[in-house]
Amino acid sequence: MEQSNKSILLVDGMALLFRAFYATAVSNYFMINSKGIPTNGIHGFVKHLFTAIEHFNPSHVVCCWDMGSKTFRTEEFSEYKANRAEAPIELVPQFDLVKDVVDSFDIPNIGLKGYEADDCIGTLAREYSVDHKVIILTGDQDIFQLINQNVSVAIVRKGFGNYDLYNPERLLEEKGITPAQMIDLKALMGDPSDNYPGVKGIGEKTAIKLLLEFGTIEGILDNLSKLTKSQQKKIEDSLEMLHLSHRLARIHCEVPIECSLDQAEYKVNKERALSTFRELEFKGLDRLLG
Structure with a gap:
C-alpha cells in the first residue's frame, strides 16, 4: 500500500x-x-x-x-x-x-x-x-x-x-529496548510519578538487563531460576505488584x-x-x- x-x-x-x-x-x-x-x-x-x-x-x-x-x-x-x-x-x-x-x-x-x-x-x-x-x-x-x-x-x-x-531505531539505540518492552520496563522498575512501585529493589539498569536477556516479564518469570538469588527473592516478593504495575503501565x-x-x-x-x-x-x- x-x-x-x-x-x-x-x-x-x-x-x-x-x-x-x-x-x-x-x-x-x-x-x-x-x-x-x-x-x-x-x-x-x-x-x-x-x-x-x-x-x-x-x-x-x-x-x-x-x-x-x-x-x-x-x-x-x-x-x-x-x-x-x-x-x-x-x-x-x-x-x-x-x-x-x-x-x-x-x-x-x-x-x-x-x-x-x-x-x-x-x-x-x-x-x-x-x-x-x-x-x-x-x-x-x-x-x-x-x-x-x-x-x-x-x-x-x-x-x-x-x-x-x-x-x-532511536529508542533501541538509546534505551536498548523495543516500544513493547517499555511496558515491561515500567512494570519492573515502577513509576514514582504515577505512584506505583513495580518490583521493590529493581531499578532501570537491572530491569533493562533482564529484558535484554529474557525479552518480556513472562520470559523473566519462566527463567527465575537463572536469576541471582537476590533478584529471585525481589520478584517473588513483589509478584502481585509486578502484574498490577504491568496493567497500570499499559x-x-x-x-x-x-x-x-x-x-x-x-x-x-x-x-x-x-x-x-x-x-x-x-x-x-x-x-x-x-
Whole structure:
C-alpha cells in the first residue's frame, strides 16, 4: 500500500499546559487579565502548539486531554497518582478555558471520563497510523510504548521549538529496548510519578538487563531460576505488584472515542484565532498564525 502524504500531530494537551504554567509560575508571573483570569498556562500552551505545528507541518491536528483524576487505573489501584498535589489555584480556571481556545482554532479536543489523555492518544495513533504518519507531542516518555514505523514521539524540551524525536531505531539505540518492552520496563522498575512501585529493589539498569536477556516479564518469570538469588527473592516478593504495575503501565488503545480525519484537518481560521487572542489579551502571538 502506498504511504499517505497525510501526517497527524497528536498533542498531549495537559503536558503542554502544565509545562507552560510552571515555566512562568516559578516567578509568580500568572498573566492575570482585566477579567481577573490567570492566562499564563494558556499563553504558553498556544505558543507551544503553534511552534510545533510550524515545525512539523502536519496536515491534521488533534488535542487530547485528561478528564478528571478518576480513571480505570485509580479503580484498580487507589494509590495510583495519589502523590500528586492539588492543582495550583491559578491553574484551575485555565483547564476549561484552554479547551475553548483550542476549539476556536478548529482543532478537535478529545478526552473521555475514566481514561487518561495517553489512552486517547494511543487509540487515535493506532487508528491513524495504519495508513498515515503520526507524531505525538508530549513531555512524557510513557508514550514511547506507542512508537512504531508510522508513529514517532516528539518530547518537548526546555524553551520553545526544541524537540527530541524518537522512532523505533532511536529508542533501541538509546534505551536498548523495543516500544513493547517499555511496558515491561515500567512494570519492573515502577513509576514514582504515577505512584506505583513495580518490583521493590529493581531499578532501570537491572530491569533493562533482564529484558535484554529474557525479552518480556513472562520470559523473566519462566527463567527465575537463572536469576541471582537476590533478584529471585525481589520478584517473588513483589509478584502481585509486578502484574498490577504491568496493567497500570499499559496504555489502553481501545477507548470508545471517534475523531475522523475530516474533523482533524488543520485549517485554522486566522480571524477567529486573532479574536481569541484579543479576548484573552494575549500579546505577541499573532505572528505564530503565519
